[in-house]
Amino acid sequence: MATKPMTKTQLVAALAERMDTDKxxxxxxxxxxxxxxxxxxxxxxxVTLxxxxxxxxxxxxxxxxxxxxxxxQIKKDADKVVKMTIAKALKDSVNG
Incomplete structure (x- = not known):
């Protein structure tokens, strides 16, 4: 069963803890x-993270x-879409 995604508040709290700084x-x-x-x-x-x-x-x-x-059938105009390619290191850590 999937868990809920981390909220911005939870992410900020975890980031503050890792950085040893305030929220x-x-x-x-x-x-x-x-x-x-x-x-x-x-x-x-x-952007590469x-x-x-x-x-x-x-x-x-x-x-x-x-x-x-x-x-x-409808003609859809050309558009742009944001994509993300996941790094091999992250895939390996998830499947590891």
Whole structure:
């Protein structure tokens, strides 16, 4: 049975403990990292988090999709999607 994902509050508390600092500093660090990743990926770049993976933006071409309710074919415009490739080290630690 899967467990619930870690919330931001729990993540900040764990980060503060690992960094031996207060929760306010840990929250500011997490927000700064999140902002940097968002800015880089939305600008078309990629961010590699060592031991975790690579976050990047990929463009999807225009394509035909089907409306599941009616079965009607609809043309979907080209768009962008955020992807993440998981690092081998993390996969090995999970499967290890």
């Amino acid at each position: 306010k500093s840990a929250s500011a660090a997490l927000d700064a990292i999140t902002g940097l990743i968002t800015d880089e990926v939305s600008g078309g770049g990629a 060592p031991g975790v993976g690579k976050i990047y933006c990929r463009e999807r071409p225009e394509r035909m999709v089907r409306n599941p309710a009616t079965g009607e």
